[in-house]
Amino acid sequence: MQYWLMKSEPDEFSFDDLEQRPDQKEPWDGVRNYQARNMMRDSMQVGDPVFFYHSNCEVPGIVGIAEVASEPRPDHTAFDPDDNHYDPKSDPENPRWFLVDVGFVRHLTRKIPLAEIKQHSDALDGLPLIRRGNRLSVMPIDPQHWDYILDLEPGSAEKT
Structure with a gap:
């Protein structure tokens, strides 16, 4: 098992949006x-x-x-000329872009702000989220960083 962080702009697609989706799942498209x-x-x-x-x-x-x-599969938005994420160089026979479905598990008891995460930079050394210049929307999280961040949440004894 690996741990991940995935970024989304809440004006485009929020965590509440994910919770409200049928089956509480959504394709993570457009990457x-x-x-x-x-x-x-x-x-x-x-x-x-x-x-x-x-x-x-x-x-x-x-x-x-x-x-x-879900397992990874080709990102269908790359093939749709009417979609904002259309890529004319992506071919359904040899797809360039892939996605996975993301499923809702739970809200945190509070948002853990980036500014607070940065205050723990010694303990979170190497965390891609706080690395200067990192703008990736998908990034791996070391298990010890995952646990440390969850410990910042009140009631963190119920880790997922």
Whole structure:
């Protein structure tokens, strides 16, 4: 099992949106970064835990826990000329972009803001989220970093 953090702008797709979806699952489509694609395609496995992170908002931070809910498959949005994520170079016979479904697990008892996470940079050394210049929307989380961040949540004895 591996641990992940996935970023979404809450104006585009929020954690509440995920919770309200049928079966509380949604394809994580539209990723157009090769490194993030490779992680979804090659490393994510069904059941892997995911921190759901709200980015590009007034107070960015981790708001909930989700899980990888499907095997990777080609990202259909790459083939649709009417979709914002259309890629004319992506071929259904040899797809360039992949996605996984993400499933809702639970809200955190409070948002853990990025500013607070950065205050723990010694304990979270190497965490991609706080690495300067890292803008990936999908990133791996070391198990010890996962546990440390969950310990910042009140009532953290019920870790997922």
